[in-house]
Amino acid sequence: MSDTFTIPADEVTGRILVVDDTATNLYILSKLLARSGYEVYQAQDGAAALDMASAHQPSLILLDIMMPGMDGYEVCTRLRAMPETAHIPIIFLSALDSSVDKVLAFSHGAADYVTKPFQPEEVLARVRHQINLQLAQRQQQYLNAELERRVQDRTHQLELAHQQLLEVAMSDRLTRLPNRLSFVKQLGNVMAQAQIEPEQHFAVLFLDCDRFKRINDSLGHRVGDQLLKEIASRLTRIQHSHSTVAIIARFGGDEFALLLTPLADRQAVVLVADEVLTALAKPFALADRKIFMSASLGIVWGDASYAAAEHLLRDADVAMYRAKDCSYSQYLWFEPAMHNRAVHLLQLETDLRLALERRELEIYYQPIVELCGLRIVGFEALVRWRHPTQGLVFPGHFISFAEESGLIVPLGEQVLEMTCADIARWERSGAISPEITVSVNMAAQQLLQPDIVARIHHFVETAGIAPHRLRLELTERSILNNHAFIDGVLRALQHRNIQLSIDDFGTGYSALSYLHTLPVDCLKIDRSFVQPMTARPDSLGIVPLIINIAKTMNMQVIAEGIETITQLRQLQQLGCEYGQGYLFQKAVPADVAIALLKRPLIAWTREASA
Template sequence: GIQTLVKLQEHVPDIPIIVLTGLSDEAMAVEAVRQGAQDYLVKSQIDGRSLARAVRYAIERFRTLEALRESQERYALVARATNDGLWDWDLSTDQVYYSPRWCAMVGTTEEEIQPTPDEWFQRIHPEDRPAVEQALYEHLGRHRPDFEVEYRMRHQEGGYRWMRSRGLALFDANGHPYRIAGSQTDITQRKRVEARLLHDAHHDPLTGLPNRTYFHQQLEQALARRGNGTDAPFAVLFMDMDRFKLVNDSLGHLVGDELLRAFAIRLRNTTPPGSLLARLGGDEFALLLPAISTPEEAVQSAQRILQAMKHPFHVAGQDFYATCSIGITLSSPAYARPEEMLRDADNAMYRAKTLGPGGYQIFDAAMHTRALTLWQLERDLRQALQRGEFRIYFQPIVALESGKLGGFETLVRWKHPQRGLLYPKDFLQVAEEAGILALLDRWMIRQAAHYARRWNRCYANGSPIFFSVNLSDALIREPDFTRFVRAVQAETDLDPRSLKFEITETVIMKDMTTILQALAELRRQNFQLCIDDFGTGYSSLGSLHLYPADTLKIDRSFVQRLCEDNNSQELVRTITTLARDLEMDVVAEGIENLEQARFLHSLGCKYGQGVYFASAIDAHQCDTLLRQKPTWAVKP
């Protein structure tokens, strides 16, 4: 019987077999079932109904076993094919099945690993294991719907790899877990990408330093700790490179970027351990000193930085001296938000910059008041043009030989609704920083052209009365500047000889090629050009012929020292002589008395301007003056 059973199974393995025999042998029955028989029946003990029932049961049992076998084969196939490692933990026996892929993830094989939970948990990083155990405890206790956690696992070859494990538990009728199974995914590469993205989000790509976002977060945490009384006082240093814009404008952004990198490296080598250095943007940097005992520690850090910047930077084959200005704020209960502390450090830095490059200032309440005033001033400035609050004033320029009026310098005043009449020193720098200086210059040119046309038609006798207008680099570097001037001339039907544009050497040097081209175009249109504050800028007398100008204006500083300083006398004499050789006129500004006027006349200066003749006057007063046809006594 048993041999026949074995042969049948070899030929028809997919058909269930029942052994029907006349022998009632229990040992044979057990062996038959072990060899694959679905049942063992003794003929004398069964009838037709029993046989039919045995056949049905045999068929159902065979199908059930076949389905189980196929399911096990599918599970084994998936376990081998999937990139995830599979695990199956029998909680009743505390035995764990680890798939071959799971084993490979930690650098082992099925033969090298024991089916125990320790093989898993002992490999988890000590810092991550409490979180894994907590997630498992909460799921098995039905406090969370599934088990899912990320952690680091030690690899057999050393080091750790990031894993993500997910699983579900089975519970019995009493709600007790008896089995939990799931998968494990290697997410090391994803974690590396996330770390890189997080680093990039918090760091400046040019210098590699932390950026404004990260600095803001760390400063916010420092303020919170300080507010809770759990941390020592701290300080913020706000640093801005001096004259960096000049490097960018003259040598280009590539050189500027290289200088910024070198500057950042030197800062990093100067800052104390435990501090946080960040690039906020542009040429602005910030330093967080997390724990200081006294304000002097912050001052000492600023002094070390300034001392380090005294040495040149070797960039693009050249040596650059790049100083910086530093503003310091100290932690205080008054600060609730990071931006408040940065704002005050920024204000202190600007205060340091106004006192000269390469310095530092500690913020105080007076700076805050001053900053609020400037902010209010900028806001008012933006509305002043629309409201018609600016006024044009005129200061006479006198021909020293005849004492007669030669022209005027046009000057701007601001009739502020609350603060009264403001002078250029009170608002021009703010206008430049606010980006509205060019608009103000355009308004001045239109006003000057209007009055020049009107008064020349009414009062000129022979040569035209000229009106000088000061030019800023903000306007002259705009692409449509010369077209704008031509348009104003056409609108007013103005004789171009009656409009004289004044520009300083300092402005010319900011973009020499562009500005000289614009000035040359104005000269071709017969407008007059004057080099203002001559002798105080970058150029020498030898480069005077490069400027397409017809007038030089000697700075008031030389005029004020004229009568007692031989050097000033010689400089003025040299300027007037050279100007005469180049067929240029000379105007001396800042004349305060008759002695200065006569001395300048004796040196060959053609025109004079200053309070000795007249202060700046408004349009109504100027009209009255022109009607009077005044003459000033100059010659003995």
């Protein structure tokens, strides 16, 4: 847009009204001004001057003072009183040249004063000056008007841009649904209304797609994005059919949220939740195939007790994750106990991280006994946590969480390091015979570390122990889920003379199909199979089968959880070589464990042989 401003041409040249009762003066002034390019009007008395000024709106008036009838002062006063002429500058031309006369002229509103007889050059100079002042004023007026118009245009453009930015900021680019910010804003309004009208109920449904990552990993992110659009479309159709669904938003990733209001009861929420799950359970036609998708829902019943939208969304998120972990329901209502659990897990993670930094973990050892000779042939290393306020914490309270949070990797390394250090101390003191081994549990996350073999070798080398002393216990799950990678790891460990054992064998993940190909030295019978054993033959379950499998494959077999003499006798008769359990000894600290090697096992030895 140009920055040059123009005013109409007729206002540039100027129109001048000359008022004088002397014809000669009128003639001279008119001719002088016309030659200079001005449009000139004439009036010989005051009344005519008023009419001409009102009709033609001149740019300037040259006004004589001494005129018959209405003098110049009165004409000037009347011109200033009329709105249409009040702005016109007036130059008095008069033979009166005293200071009093000039002051009187200016007091009546004159813009300038020229005495008669006048000089043409002076008149023209004063006229041009007044015309130029007017032009400057008009130019400034036009400039101000144009600037105001531009400001208004820019303001309008900014308002449009702001609205567009607001729409972008408040909506999800992929699905075109409102986003989290928009949802929180509307939820905040509903919650504020609930404070005023407590009987107005609302609910939030927080939705997360199950196994969505598998879609991205297998079919690519483009198909994943298409799936999210289809999910948004199905949710939108549900919104159109339910007046209570106030807003549906995508929170990011594969998470969506629905705000329902107003609500009479919880049954209305259940109806929407069921419809959402049913809609998403139908196959999606994408990438020339049918894709099936399920979802988990967390539901919060809103009321005046919530002070912040984020608190309500937090609870909905907690309920959703509880539903995801639940095997019997795809949606769960939030309960305060869920929040308490979430707070507990957060504190547990903090405490566990500090425990690793402060090395609060301790290793206890449970003896592994040869069942025929009833002598100790090894130990299983079991971790304990010496909590600064809770005392000794058993692994059942933190190991599963450590696996979920990923802390199992540093925790497992610390356990392995401490165990190797204990073995080294025992070896240096001559307290253990060459046949004594120590078993350490290894989680799946540990085995999947790219440098796991090197790290295990580092701990063994640093401690300076014989590698055969160490037996790593692996679960069937960790082997089966990643057998291609794990097989190479196990063979590398076997090459370094580190023994390997399958823990909890037979608990649901059978590795029989390729068990004979694995470099495994031992099978451990899970305590769940040992506990039911009595003197009755039908109580043995699959224990005889596991023992026969181990013998066929030339593996050792260890029974866990032996607590009674009857269980011991049954295992001896079945030919089980080794066992551990409370019948022999609970897990004890390292110094106590090593002392057990010097203590005769008289009590249960006599009882077992009776």
